[in-house]
Amino acid sequence: MPDRHDPLPGSVPSPSAAPPPRPTARTPRRIVVISAGVGAGHDGAAAGLADRLTAHGFLVDRHDFLDLLPARTGRLLRGTYRRLLTWAPTGYQRLYAATEHAARPGLVWRALLRSAERRTLRTLTPDTWAVVSTYPGASQVLGALRRRGLLTVPACTYLTDFSVHALWVAPGVDAHLAVHAIPALQAHARGAAGVTVAGPVTDPRFAPADGQRPAARARHGLPEHASLALLVAGSWGVGAVRRAAAEIRDAQVAVPVVVCGRNQALAEQLRRDGIEYAFGWVDDMPGLMHACDVLVQNAGGLTSLEAFAAGLPVASYRCIPGHGRTNAEALEEAGLAAWIRRPEDLGPVLGELLHGPRGRAQRTAGLALHRSGPGPVPAIAARFGGTPTPAAPLPAAGHPVGARSSRTWRGPGDAPSRTPRRPGDAPSRTLRRPGKAPSAGTTVGRPGRRRLALAATVAVATLSLGVAAPLAYSYAEAPARFTAVAHYLDGDRR
Template structure:
């Protein structure tokens, strides 16, 4: 633990793209503070140049809502690309000065819970401008390539599956640390369950399926709610986050139990019997910590579907791909041995490894003199529970993806158109509109790339094939420009 007369400072950088990245940063901050560290927490969107962060967030949300099928294809096509689009790299470089300003002289480590921030920190490390360790805490169960940033000293994963994915893409210092959630997410006994149902106005003697869609309430939520209701297996209890319009539509559809933003999610989980989710983020981990069986259904594109696949592979949550499988799967989870097995597997995830805090503190307390130029990947993946990590050198190049050793595999798997010519004034106006349209398009593309905890790298795809990938998006943006 740091000396009381000279506390060690750690910087945590997240991003308010939905609530998952911020939730992980909040818990990391709380645990590090409890361990005696001083913690500075920053939103990466505020560090981007020209106050573009909020614009990116809004543009990404619109893209996810308007073109989900194309979004998924683009995500899959770029999932393993090694470098961001040049336009994205230029934008990220514009955040370097403000990012460095968050690191005070007494800071001993920087932790990112967001891929854009990790890319910036890694670049600063590679060029020697950041002289302290930089770590990435992977908040997803699947790892898109932008999560893996050259220059990052350690990549911390909740489970062996995301750890292996990160390692395959050349990540340095991959460590299976286990997940971390608010300690209020715990299994409920019968008395707590009944009290929670009374508090939320829910029926006492009916199976309840908690349907969540992130803080933005995105995806085919209405379809999922209606299909859960039609099974007769459970009543849907829907959380719409900040999507007030969705909540009103669900009530109009006849869904009786609809909530907006819920401050007491641990209590609501205590009241319910299973979680149905579509993104595979922090809420899924919270449910697992609370002893709820989790199922993935009607998942959003990009990381929603890759997370669902990873959770299914890990045996933590089945991914229902067809509606006719919803009723039998819910029945098994609520009333059969499959549900009991998944509850046990979910709870074991939190006892098999100590969480990311020991790995972060080991880096922060390491001697700065050990930080020197060297090769990325000088430290291999470390088994969960390892008390100390080596002080990592400043990396100079990415480790080959095939450097995964047999010992590392064991460690990772042990934890489970031409127009007529117009007058000059008209051509100028049209040109201005086209310029604005292109700007919005590029901003939207960058938004998607930087939103990888929730989305997909459209900017990269735009650079490769704008006509193919952006047809639907351009249609919507041009409609808005009229």
């Protein structure tokens, strides 16, 4: 940890200070990738991007933005976001709509993001060549640092969504990379700098089945001949999953195969509902896609991109609020996924995707998407004046990519241990936080006072962000669910 009198890595040095060493043509260039453990999409994009950067000879450091926030604010934000999606979807939709076209983050958000600046700079070593963000909050911090001259290396945002919320576009960020022309146009309309269509990044194991379907079905214990609809709900298993699974079953067009991610309780409830094929944690998500015939999703994130690479037609149904609905609209506009808005349309649309020209057209469009751009690595190198080396071979099919045991890692030559991958999930979230860890016996603080302070912060942030009305509306709909907030703040995480 640098002395408090030393200049921070990535900051502007004093005139008398010696300039930090810069990479030469013979030394690998280091890129810092900052994502966030909020769902799986941001981390999944960061993992794929880091693998490709490493394969092209770059050194890569990865960090979780939530760990760069002070105290336990990051954990609190993640928990609040998850609980809004689960218990107060109407409130979250109103919050999303209220901030979708905001010119800048609110006052409390700006103060919170400002508190992460110093730790963000400390993640940068002197040989850092560029910083890439896959999370809007991190992009806002990087943009602010660039505008004030405190970050002297280029900053880039990799847009992981098909729709672009206002927070994705941060003044000061040098370049914005999009997976498709639709989000690229949206980002450009919001004033984003250096917009480029780079294409998506997914694990190379996601590829067309090519004769692997019978073996994949046998491996997962699925019916040999029935049409199978793979229903996913992200790594958290949120949304109207039980209702969607029952409606797919009742439509009698395909057998529902449901993946619930970390939500094991949901998987158990689905089995009690009579949904025979309900999975929680799945190590072999590519194989499960090879076994199925169509994907039904509710968020439009990483799993959709993986399905396109696997040659599956995709339908958006009973989408979660906010980005789930705007992504569904953008995917439909791009011709990549059907957005089923009414239950009575579920059976006919699934039939078209399974057996009709609509499904064949979407398979073609999905596969073409993964060949539509140069890829983020050439785009980053072209933007910032570098030339990547020829890519080293990526791991063969069946070998996990991006599932690393630590968020902070470097390559090439680094061989960290691997961990099983959840469906649509990303690397484990172990990360050594910036700064010195307390030694044994160190008094960290009284938990009761800290929780009280966090509760007060949430209350102030809620009022300042203008979400008191949406939360009150949702509370009126389901007040009993909000009693669990008290258990959370008291340390009961069940």
